[in-house]
Amino acid sequence: MKNLLINISKVTNTVLKKHSINDALDLYLSDIAKEQQIDSYTIYKNKTKNGIITFHSVNKRPDNEINNPNQNDHNYDNFSELYEILSKNKSLHGLVRDNKNVISKKYMETKGIKSYLFTPIFSETTFWGWISYTICKEERKWQEEQIKTLHTVAKNIGDRLYKDKINIKLKKTLERFDFYMAGSNQAMWEWNIKTKKTTYSHNWEGMLGYTEEEIIQDKELWQKSIHSEDMIQIAIDLEYFVTQKLNRYEGTSRMIHKDGHIIWIKYSGILKKNKKGKPTKVIGTHTDISEIKEKENQLELSEAKFRFIAENTTDIICQQKMDGSYYYISNSSKEIIGYTPDELINKKIFDYIHPDDHTDMLNYYKAFLNCSKNKTVTYRFRKKDNAYIWLETTLKTILNHENIIIGIQTSSRDVSDRIKATEEIKIAFEKEKELNEMKSRFITMASHQFRTPLTVIYSNAELIELKLDHFDKNTHQSLEKITLRIKNEVDRMIELMNNILIFGKYESEKIQKTIKVLDFNTFINSLLNLYFNNQHHKRKIQVKIKGEKHFFITDEILMTHILTNLINNAFKYSKGKPDPLLLITYLEKELEIEVIDFGIGIPENDIQYVFTSFFRASNTTAITGSGLGLAVVKQFTDFLNGKIELKTQENIGTRIKLIFPYEKK
Incomplete structure (x- = not known):
């Protein structure tokens, strides 16, 4: 018995201290079995x-661990007495022949077992398993001290488990903690109050840039940093x-990185005491907040810039809640609308809107919050003196960090002068429009009224010519x-009135296009025969046509006015010179029409004014004209989507080119 207690004491110590419980149990089972002459143990x-x-x-072998299970599981239902006793942390022992459980008895008899001892193993309060000691050589009764001792050993094994x-x-908890610490920007430290020694976690390496060896060796690292x-x-x-004069140890400070740059640290610590309540150490954390600090600095700078701009701009800068109530207003409000910022804080913008604009502004705000696109609106706002001004507000x-709308920012300026000017311009435009209509009506009336007496004068001149044969030769x-x-x-008067009438219609925007397909060659022949067949001294315009003919889509009447004016000018300003030339060129995408004369040309200083209404060149004083011909040509060419080009030289001649696209009908 003495040897058993010695062995058990030695083995128990080994079980509790040895690194591997498998090695301890192997030593324990082999020693116990040998000492007590036990045939087998499981x-x-x-x-x-x-x-x-x-x-x-659980078979203990060199090639597998103690918790590697045998594939043969046994159900406690067949060994009810076994579970009932062992689960209550009691040992079960006796002779096989006295066992009342038929299944258990038969099982042990087949194994040749004559005596048995089962001791339960509890891990804390959990019934982990049990140990079986069996003797096959003899029917041996187990002594009470032996049973208690082996039961105690099982308990120690449970404690070790x-x-x-x-x-x-x-x-696992420490590994998880290390993982989280390694992935964070937080470092731990522990300061021993008695020894003044500081211990650092590994995150200090990345935070301050030092190696682990440098941190361990430098006892004054913290103070130096x-x-x-x-x-x-x-x-x-x-x-x-x-x-304990201060309840909390926390704050922010600057530390110096190994390479010399500054990092911002947020620190905090807790005080640890011994059983007597005496402080023994401080455990704390340092968190690198440099990035946060930088963003805070940028935010402060942005806010400072915003405040500077808001307080120095002539516009009213406001921030409103979703319901339109103000929570920030720039100082410019005092100058523009008479209110100080404090007088408008928590007031709603809609309380100051002109009654005629109130409903529109409510609907506008709702639509704006639904679409979230920047908008500009103009409305009337009541000033502190109850006068209304026009504000233009953007x-x-x-938005918050989740892109959810949390408010509205506005920029407003006084546009009353602009609105007033716009109204004045509108009134002036209406007056000008009315005046133009009166002018147009007068020109139309005058033109029609002049036609009758002019026709009479022309007819009487022809009658006089018919009677000339009755007079002598002289x-x-x-x-x-x-x-x-x-x-x-x-x-000349009829030509002038026609041009004035046409020009007046164009100025009053009453001319309409009548677009149709035109056989331009046929159109030119008809125009020349109708208007230019009886020129003085039998002069004729020379016509040249180049390119493959295209059907031209245009307004025939407007085109007639353009060409008659150009050809008239060509004849008028080239008397005594070679006949003018009409050159028509059909290009792939456009039609070119050139009217060329070899007459007096246009002085260089006058060229910039030739398309101006009622302008006549300085070298045409001896030649009758209205000064409207080229103005009509330019206006109608633009109206038909064409382009006009002018080349001229005094005493050499003038070339005017018209370019029209082959527009689709």
Whole structure:
């Protein structure tokens, strides 16, 4: 018995201290079996599956661990007495022949077992399994002291199993903690108050840039790393915290990285005491908040810029809640609307809107919040003196980090002068429009009223010509000159009235296009025969056509006005010179029309004014004209989507080119 207690004491110590419980149990089982002449021993481990508890043997072999199960599971239902006793942390022992459980008895008899001892193993309060000691050589009765001692050993094994279980959980927790710490920007430290020694976690390496060896070897690393301007305050706070004059140890400070740049740290600590309540150490954390600090600095700078702009701009800068109530207003409100910012805070913009604009503004705000696009709106706002001014306001949504609208930012300016000017311009435009209509009506009336007497004058001149044959030769020649002069002046007046009438219609925007397909070659032949077949001295315009003919889509009447004016000018300003030339060129996408004369040309200083209404060149004073011909040509060419080009030289001639696209009907 003495040897048993010695062995058990030695083995129990080994079980509790040895690194591997497998090695301890191997030593324990072999020594116990040898000392007590036990033929076999087996450790059984419980397993629960689908609510059913079974047990299986755990075979200790060099190539597998203690918790590797045998595939043969046994159900406690067949060994009810076994589970009932062992689960109550009691040992079960006896002779096989006295066993009342038929199944258990038969099982052990087949194994040649004559005596047995089963001791339960509990891990804390959990029935982990049990140990079976069996003797086959003889029917040996187990002594009470022996039973208690072996039961105690099983209990120690259970304690070791529980310890291992706790260690495994603790290891996983520490691994998880290390993982989180390694992935964060937080470092831990521990300061021993008595030894003044500081211990650092590994995150300090990345935070300050030092290696682990440098951190371990440098006992004054912390003091050297704190920014000199922050060191005194931190030392005072720490001293007050340790002496319990300060309840909390926390704050922000600057630290110096190994490469010299500054990092911002948020620190905090807790005080640990011994059983007597005496402080022993401070455990704390340092968190790198440099990035947050930088963003805070940028935000402060942005806010400062915003405040500077808002307070110095002539516009009213406001921030409103979703219901239109103000929570920020720039100081410019005092100058523009008479209210100080404090007078408008928490007031709603809709309370100051002109009644005629109120409903529109409510609907506008709702639509703006639904679409979230920047908008500009003009409305009337009641000033502090109850007068209304026109404000032009640009609205922009204010979003949070989740892109949810939390407010509205507005920029408003006084546009009363602009609105007034716009109204004045509108009134002036209406007056000008009315005046143009009156002018147009007058021109139309005058043109029609002048036609009748001019027609009478022209007819009487022709009647006089018919009677010239009754006079002598000298009288005939004299009167013929007079009638010719009368007819020429009547033609000039009709031409002037036609141009004025057409020009007036264009100015009053009453001219409409009548677009149709035109055979341009046929159109030119008809125009020349109708208007230019009886020129003085039998002059004729020379026509040249190039390219493959295209059907031209245009307004025939407007095109007639354009070409008659150009050809008239070509004849008029080239008397005594070679006949003018009409060149028509059919290009792939457009039609070119050139009217070329070899007459007096246009002085260089006058070229810029030739398309101006009622302008006549300085070298045309001896030649009759209205000064409207080229103005009509330019206006109608633009109206038909064409382009006009002018080349001229005084005493050499003039070339005017018209370019029209082949527009589709």
